[in-house]
Amino acid sequence: MKRTPATFHVKSFGCQMNVYDGERMAELMTAEGMRAAEGAEDADLVILNTCHIREKATEKVYSDVGRLLKREDGTKPMIAIAGCVAQAEGEEIARRAKVDVVVGPQAYHRLPELVRTAGEGRLAVDTDMPAESKFSVLPARRKVAPSAFLTVQEGCDKFCTYCVVPYTRGAEVSRPFAAIVDEAKALVDAGAKEITLLGQNVNAWAGEDDGGRAVGLDGLIRVLDGIEGLARIRYTTSHPNDMSDGLIAAHGDVEKLMPFLHLPVQAGNDRILKAMNRSHSRDSYLRLLDRVRAVRPDIALSGDFIVGFPGESEAEFADTLTLIDAVGYAQAFSFKYSARPGTPAATMDGQVPAEVMDERLQRLQSAIARDQSAFNARSIGQRCDVLIERKGRRPGQMLGKSPWLQSVHIECDAAVGDMVTVDIVDSGPLSLAAVLVR
Ligand code: SAH
Ligand code: SF4
Ligand code: F3S
Numbered sequence: 001m002k003r004t005p006a007t008f009h010v011k012s013f014g015c016q017m018n019v020y021d022g023e024r025m026a027e028l029m030t031a032e033g034m035r036a037a038e039g040a041e042d043a044d045l046v047i048l049n050t051c052h053i054r055e056k057a058t059e060k061v062y063s064d065v066g067r068l069l070k071r072e073d074g075t076k077p078m079i080a081i082a083g084c085v086a087q088a089e090g091e092e093i094a095r096r097a098k099v100d101v102v103v104g105p106q107a108y109h110r111l112p113e114l115v116r117t118a119g120e121g122r123l124a125v126d127t128d129m130p131a132e133s134k135f136s137v138l139p140a141r142r143k144v145a146p147s148a149f150l151t152v153q154e155g156c157d158k159f160c161t162y163c164v165v166p167y168t169r170g171a172e173v174s175r176p177f178a179a180i181v182d183e184a185k186a187l188v189d190a191g192a193k194e195i196t197l198l199g200q201n202v203n204a205w206a207g208e209d210d211g212g213r214a215v216g217l218d219g220l221i222r223v224l225d226g227i228e229g230l231a232r233i234r235y236t237t238s239h240p241n242d243m244s245d246g247l248i249a250a251h252g253d254v255e256k257l258m259p260f261l262h263l264p265v266q267a268g269n270d271r272i273l274k275a276m277n278r279s280h281s282r283d284s285y286l287r288l289l290d291r292v293r294a295v296r297p298d299i300a301l302s303g304d305f306i307v308g309f310p311g312e313s314e315a316e317f318a319d320t321l322t323l324i325d326a327v328g329y330a331q332a333f334s335f336k337y338s339a340r341p342g343t344p345a346a347t348m349d350g351q352v353p354a355e356v357m358d359e360r361l362q363r364l365q366s367a368i369a370r371d372q373s374a375f376n377a378r379s380i381g382q383r384c385d386v387l388i389e390r391k392g393r394r395p396g397q398m399l400g401k402s403p404w405l406q407s408v409h410i411e412c413d414a415a416v417g418d419m420v421t422v423d424i425v426d427s428g429p430l431s432l433a434a435v436l437v438r
Contacts, residue, residue, distance in 0.1 A: 008046070047082055050083035058088075087127050141183060157172045188229045204239065232256055233258065240264075259299045321364065388420060410422055
């Protein structure tokens with residue numbers, strides 16, 4: 001029997017690039033004439049846009065598929081596995097879980113065709129990394145949130161020894177300058193006030209401007225700065241080694257570039273950093289942050305940390321804690337090391353026991369929480385702009401973001417998408433409270 005799904009639902013896991021890809025897949029299916037379902041439970045086609053970064057993330061896919069195949073009403077949706085698990089496991093997923101489509105992150109523009117194949121009862125797998133770019137065939141952006149993502153760079157050539165991204169996303173590729181500027185303008189026309197430029201190594205972006213001159217991310221940001229109606233520019237995620245002088249300078253003089261920098265360091269000990277193949281040292285990282293702070297003293301700093309990398313001793317872990325003390329992060333993400341099949345670290349000696357990792361993660365997270373609370377408390381008394389992103393939980397309450405990416409609660413009648421000026425009056429561990437300046 002031929003199956004033609006009428007409704008779809010996309011569920012994205014993992015990083016912001018997956019969120020972006022998920023939005024583009026939804027736009028693609030809409031352009032095909034399908035409707036967005038209320039949720040995964042009542043969609044004819046469910047696209048699970050997966051993440052492979054840690055074991056837990058990957059296992060989630062299989063439990064989700066299991067749940068979808070046991071719907072209370074007895075219906076069975078067509079299931080497509082997209083994203084990094086699709087790329088890493090390919091047809092293997094179709095064998096392990098009963099799914100209909102497997103599509104990698106560089107091939108999802110071919111989804112409509114794959115869904116048709118699956119509709120005819122054949123397994124549809126596409127994990128190619130084709131030379132043609134998916135971006136050139138995806139439909140135009142139409143309706144977006146006030147804060148929108150824009151992928152400008154994909155893939156990674158860094159090969160940190162613990163990480164699957166170079167394998168799941170392929171080599172570093174920068175999208176062309178003109179295509180990015182066009183998409184940024186389309187996003188602003190569609191309602192975006194803030195654009196976050198995305199890439200696994202976004203600060204490695206390189207291109208040529210309209211005049212054929214070589215430009216880096218800073219040059220691109222300076223051009224986007226000129227787009228009328230765009231109020232804020234952010235970018236993530238950056239690698240310390242690709243932080244150019246120009247990009248640092250941009251933090252000092254590009255008004256729309258927000259005072260926030262997510263710059264993962266992973267660990268504070270040089271031997272561990274070397275074993276991770278991070279190609280920066282503790283010192284070079286700290287000196288880099290000093291230079292950014294010199295041009296933008298109020299910058300909010302963020303990072304990523306891994307605890308329990310193979311061979312990490314207690315003393316080496318303590319170096320990560322002292323690095324955190326030295327930086328004073330405004331926020332940070334931290335993870336227990338997860339051995340990923342096929343990566344060099346997975347077979348290294350000295351795998352750290354789970355309970356040691358648990359204990360280290362707890363200590364690290366309380367240090368981060370302490371600094372985040374302190375950073376938030378220092379915001380009290382500040383006057384700043386907030387971009388309203390959604391309604392708060394309480395009636396009459398709206399939620400937005402400060403320039404430093406803090407969540408701000410405001411009792412006011414502003415609408416989603418408004419930029420309002422506020423005074424920060426209170427702070428908590430994860431958010432701020434503010435009143436409107438009349
Ligand atoms: N390109 C970015 C983000 C990569 S993935 C960067 O280099 O910073 C996001 C974060 O996941 C990484 O920064 C790292 O902290 C974490 N991560 C990656 N692989 C991991 C693994 N095998 N185990 C635990 N955490 C991991
Ligand atoms: Fe992974 Fe390292 Fe590349 Fe980041 S820089 S995506 S951690 S390999
Ligand atoms: Fe996960 Fe792939 Fe992003 S592994 S973190 S979804 S690049």
